[in-house]
Amino acid sequence: MAEDWPAAEVEIRSGWRLAWSEGVTRRANSAVCLEPGAPVGVVEEFYRARGAAPCVQIWPNDGETDDRLALHGYGVERAAQVMVRDLAERPPQPRRADVTVTSRPDDAWRALWGESGRSPEHVPALHRILERAPAVGYALDRSGAARGCAVLNGEWAGVYAMATRPADRGRGLAGAVLESLLEWAAAKGAACSYLLVEQDNAVAQRVYKRAGFALECAYGYRVGPAEPDGGARRPR
Numbered sequence: 001m002a003e004d005w006p007a008a009e010v011e012i013r014s015g016w017r018l019a020w021s022e023g024v025t026r027r028a029n030s031a032v033c034l035e036p037g038a039p040v041g042v043v044e045e046f047y048r049a050r051g052a053a054p055c056v057q058i059w060p061n062d063g064e065t066d067d068r069l070a071l072h073g074y075g076v077e078r079a080a081q082v083m084v085r086d087l088a089e090r091p092p093q094p095r096r097a098d099v100t101v102t103s104r105p106d107d108a109w110r111a112l113w114g115e116s117g118r119s120p121e122h123v124p125a126l127h128r129i130l131e132r133a134p135a136v137g138y139a140l141d142r143s144g145a146a147r148g149c150a151v152l153n154g155e156w157a158g159v160y161a162m163a164t165r166p167a168d169r170g171r172g173l174a175g176a177v178l179e180s181l182l183e184w185a186a187a188k189g190a191a192c193s194y195l196l197v198e199q200d201n202a203v204a205q206r207v208y209k210r211a212g213f214a215l216e217c218a219y220g221y222r223v224g225p226a227e228p229d230g231g232a233r234r235p236r
Contacts, residue, residue: 079220083213146173157185159195
């Protein structure tokens with residue numbers, strides 16, 4: 001995930017991996033604990049120096065870190081699921097003629113950021129994240145109503161930035177985009193795929209389960225205040 005959604009700035013310090021990317025998306029603006037007992041103050045110093053709330057990813061084996069952050073007053077952010085699919089288990093379906101996969105996003109692909117809840121001012125930073133990724137395929141339905149992208153990294157392909165216009169949901173467009181991305185990734189040598197979906201997004205989870213994805217694990221975030229005595233500005 002860290003390589004496929006790469007931050008602009010990464011530091012390994014005092015048992016932490018600290019990442020920062022203009023405050024846009026939690027994944028690219030959060031810390032990961034690498035060593036048990038790593039000092040929380042290092043995380044707070046890093047993010048507060050950038051005017052942001054200290055934010056830490058919590059994975060299934062991070063119980064000790066989770067407990068320590070709770071004692072420091074860090075709040076729980078909503079969790080997400082990691083879903084995976086072995087591309088060899090079931091051959092990808094033939095790519096639909098009305099979905100194209102290209103190496104660069106066009107204006108129609110970019111226009112759908114709003115449907116995924118992203119503010120217009122965040123869009124340039126989101127594209128800078130994708131430009132740092134190893135290799136990306138951008139899929140778009142011909143009508144411009146649905147899109148997504150896949151980041152290819154060795155045998156793995158991560159699916160990101162899926163979006164469908166509300167008026168066009170329920171027509172199978174997201175599934176068609178997803179299958180086209182997986183077919184593209186398999187043709188490039190990917191053997192497995194993963195995606196991330198918020199735990200309370202039951203509609204998206206159904207789409208992904210129909211496409212053959214299964215739950216691998218869940219993760220979340222602990223977020224502290226941006227200032228020792230103040231409120232937090234949390235990355236989306």
